[in-house]
Amino acid sequence: MLVTQFESAAHKAINLSQTQSRKATAVPVRKAQALAGRGLTFWLQWITSSLLLTLLLLTLASLKTGTIEPQYRILAIFALLGSVPVYSLLRVYYKSHGYLIGLARLFSAWLVVLAMLTALAFVTKTSDLYSREVILTWGVLGFVVLAGTYIPLHLLARRYYQEQQALRTSLIIGTGELAHDLADKLVRKRKEPMLGLVSADDEPQPTDCLYPILGNLAHLRELIAVYKVRCLYLALPLASAEQIEGLYIDLLDANVDVIWMPDLNSMMLLNHSVSEIGGLPAIHLNESPLTAYPTAAMTKALMDRSLALVGILLLSPLLLGIALAVKLSSPGPVLFKQKRHGWNGQVIKVWKFRSMRLHDDKEVKQASRDDPRITRVGRLIRRTSIDELPQLFNVLQGRMSLVGPRPHAVAHNDYYTGKIAAYMARHRIKPGITGLAQISGLRGETDTLDKMEKRVEYDIAYINNWSLWLDLKILIKTPFTLFGKDIY
Structure with missing residues (x-):
């Protein structure tokens, strides 16, 4: 049987993927999964830390004045509103960060929020309404609260994500440069078991492939069934557009996720991204970050x-x-x-x-x-x-x-x-x-x-x-x- 011939190579590929990926951090592939995963992680940690920060501020204000004055409630609201874009842009709660990097980003974000609140108080001439002792104490203890909630929640989020990724056995269709680059990223930067590559019918066979080539398209369904493949990456050149369409149609009943990786390496891309416009997929080749975000x-x-x-x-x-x-x-x-x-x-x-x-230089000279x-x-x-x-x-x-x-x-x-x-x-x-x-x-x-x-x-x-x-x-x-x- 064909699968038996490739079984040794496939198991070797899985072991290699799992061994190397233990040292890597997970990076989501699909945009929908990425947004969902990041959103869940972000809002869970943000809500927890924001509630504690607000409680800390109001407690300090109450201890100082004996009551919670309106200006401190307003300050808490502005802190909540300002922290969302700042934390999001600084990627504070991304699962891919290690603890030191995450804490450094968290510290930077907290400083930015405090700076924004200080600037707002200065512009509105309301800084005299606040106790310096309360604000300074809140600034220092606030980061302690943020760090104290970040570490355990970050650990739980990463463990859950790694367990989910370990179930996504994948194959790459293609043996070209794009396929090898993708395989490197899956093995070295993700916790995703990658079986190996599948050769397209008209692709030349590489002589120095680092990953096992498990067969060609004729063997694809057998490999999917035996190894319970959950994800297929189509890493074929743009010239193979007709073949890609045929593969997609053929795999609709195979119960696998099919992801097309367009080969755009030869193009000069500027802030490129993928989105959806009225239900139609759109690849943004050139877009200003100021309009994109x-x-x-x-x-x-x-x-x-x-x-x-x-x-x-x-x-x-x-x-x-x-x-x-x-x-x-x-x-x-x-x-x-x-x-x-x-x-x-x-x-x-x-x-x-x-x-x-x-001087009267007629031409601009550096x-x-x-x-x-x-x-x-x-x-x-x-x-x-x-x-x-x-x-x-x-x-x-x-x-x-x-x-x-x-x-x-x-x-x-x-x-x-x-x-x-x-x-x-x-x-x-x-x-x-x-x-x-x-x-x-x-x-x-x-x-x-x-x-x-x-x-x-x-x-x-x-x-x-x-x-x-x-x-x-x-x-x-x-x-x-x-x-x-x-x-x-």
Whole structure:
């Protein structure tokens, strides 16, 4: 019997999958399952922790004043409303996180919520209504409560998910590069028993396959029945569309989940995703994160403007001092305003402290090392990136973000468009004061095409992987990159 011939190889594949996947964390495959699993985990932990946080705040307020005053009830409501998007964007309750990573994200999210509440109290001029002792105690003990509920609930969620995943025996139809990449992810990043690969009729047989090839399509139903396969992945090239349709129709009565993995590796994708439009499946090849995730975009905008306002207030003595120094260093305005492309290519005026003498260059030229146009004060503020601080007002205006691809002069964009693939795709999100490229060593002059290509590569990577957590990491790392040798 055919199955007997492949039994040894199949059992070996299952053992390999189970052994390696013990060290991996589970990542959901299907979008519906992913949303359902994440939603259940999120809301269970959020409801538990929020109830305890609210109880803690009201208890502290009652102990302090002898009663629960209205402002503390309002504060609890705003904390609940603000925590949902922040926790979701920071992926606090994702099952795939280890305990340290999860606690770090939880701590960061709690700090963001506290910062948002502080900014709101400042703007509404209600900070005097609250006891500093109550708020500080709540801030400290609140994280203890969050951590205390997170650890046991996270453990239960992960164990339940792993038990469910262990029941999903799977096969991959295909033996090409896409099939091997998928097999690697199933074995190394999931707790999903993967039997092996099934060759399509017209596919060449690989000579160095790391996973057992259990047969071809003629053997498929026998393998499904004997090994109780629950999930089939169709990892075939787009050229095999007719074959994929035939397979799907043939497997409708096989009682297995059939998942098609489109081979899009050869395409330049930007924030790609899969959704449903009126019951029709849709693959989004190119989409701005700001339109794809409106709630996340709103949270990012709120965080940007809140932190920009706080930054302007805290740095106001420095801003005034630099403005005076620039004014005395050479004739001309304090601020330099240059037209640059913003979100979706819209032209905006980006503010900087003027660091150069007034000149009549007919073409926009990047600053270079020992540039004679730079003033003495300008050299200092450029070296420390202080000249970029007026862009906090651009952030406050909503034209820029704290984190995003650095905006280039319009003339530079016109020059590089057509010379670098997908160059203007970097404008599918708001430009930022700092970005992934800047903390990765790509600051300063881009005097060669290779340097600009590398910067664009990091900008596209930022858009594809954008999250509030990534923004926070970039903001934390930025101060450590301000004194690089390539800044002038």
